[in-house]
Amino acid sequence: MAFTLYSLLQAVLLIINAVAVLHEERFLRHVGWGSDQGMGGFGEEPEIKTQLTNLIRSIRTVMRGKLKIFCLNIIVCKVLFLCFNEVTSGF
Numbered sequence: 001m002a003f004t005l006y007s008l009l010q011a012v013l014l015i016i017n018a019v020a021v022l023h024e025e026r027f028l029r030h031v032g033w034g035s036d037q038g039m040g041g042f043g044e045e046p047e048i049k050t051q052l053t054n055l056i057r058s059i060r061t062v063m064r065g066k067l068k069i070f071c072l073n074i075i076v077c078k079v080l081f082l083c084f085n086e087v088t089s090g091f
Helices: 005-021 024-028 049-063 064-085
Strands: none
Touching: 005 049, 005 064, 024 049
């Protein structure tokens, strides 16, 4: 399988779906990435773990409703099908 724009867009969509459905109580706190972390002081660079936690929380906030995730999936699948004219077997 070659690395193409089509496979890159599919991977991004799958990652966004995976992050959007993460449950903070069941998964993130279990691995130590809960919301009770310190953000650091003023002028200090936040750690990578804090930045990833903020990214996950931001994606979950934007994609909060099931309708938003569903619409995003439909739009991306249609665009991929129209642009690349391939059957989306990964979906």
